[in-house]
Amino acid sequence: MISGIGCSRFGDLLETPELKGMSIQELTASAVKEALDDAGLTGQDVDAVFAGNAMVHSSQVPGTYSQLSKWTGT
Numbered sequence: 001m002i003s004g005i006g007c008s009r010f011g012d013l014l015e016t017p018e019l020k021g022m023s024i025q026e027l028t029a030s031a032v033k034e035a036l037d038d039a040g041l042t043g044q045d046v047d048a049v050f051a052g053n054a055m056v057h058s059s060q061v062p063g064t065y066s067q068l069s070k071w072t073g074t
Contacts, residue, residue, distance in 0.1 A: 003035075003038075003039035003041060004034075004035040004036060004037070004038030004039025004040070004041065005034075005035050005038055006030075006031040006032060006033065006034030006035030006036075006037075006038060007031055007034070008027040008028065008030060008031040009027065009030070025067040025068060025071070026071075028068055029067070029068055029071040029072055032068060032072045032074075033071075033072055036072065042073060043069075043072045043073025043074040044073060044074075046072075046074040
């Protein structure tokens, strides 16, 4: 079941003003918070968090799921 939707912003992480300096985890957390708001839920309403990554250059970045859970309150 899909309760809400969110989307990370697009652009150059080095050039786009609203994205400049953001990490992949921060972009993900922003999209998750947007989806939670859209659904009228909080992080405490979430039973489990699953994070996947198909980008080769960032697939070894540690702690994506733990940072995501920490920043979104899940």
